[in-house]
Amino acid sequence: MTDDTYVHEPGAGRTAADSSDADSDDDGPDRRDEYPRNTPAETDAEFDWRGWLLVGAVVLAFLxxxxxxxxxxxxxxxxxxxxxxxxxxxxxxxxxPAFLLGTIAVWSAVRSRAR
Structure with a gap:
């Protein structure tokens, strides 16, 4: 059986001359290793009263x-x-609960844009 799946590797086909293009959004491998995009910051990983408010709204809505x-x-x-x-x-x-969950969602979105 052959492996015919496509795997995207952003910098796989580039050479040193290609990396100096002006349309490149990437600052190089050093910049990528400095702060990975898919890991949350330490301040985003907190579960405080806002998280419990969301848990309460979900319990109200589903139970x-x-x-x-x-x-x-x-x-x-x-x-x-x-x-x-x-x-x-x-x-x-x-x-x-629909209005409560909607209000929490809008409040959360506005709060995340303010940071």
Whole structure:
């Protein structure tokens, strides 16, 4: 069996004359070894209250709200006392974690662009 897969090697076909081109985005092998692109900085590897906020939103979205939707028919009287019908509650209840996750995503994106 032959190995016919393509493997991209960015600097494999270059010679010394090719490396001095003006269109090269690469600063050479020394620059690449200095700071690898795919490893996060030490400050990015922290898991603080922002991480726990995201974990809480995911737990709310995937465990709490589906659990509430599961028991919703049994607590129909309590839902009716809030002024919502059963059909409206099925539509509104999943919007809570959706808006929460959307807000966290926008906040995270704005925060990462500010750095």
């Amino acid at each position: 709490v709200v589906p659990g509430m939707l599961y028991v919703l028919p049994t607590v129909q009287e309590a839902v009716a006392s809030l002024g919502l019908g059963l059909q409206h509650t099925y539509l509104v209840l999943p919007l809570v």
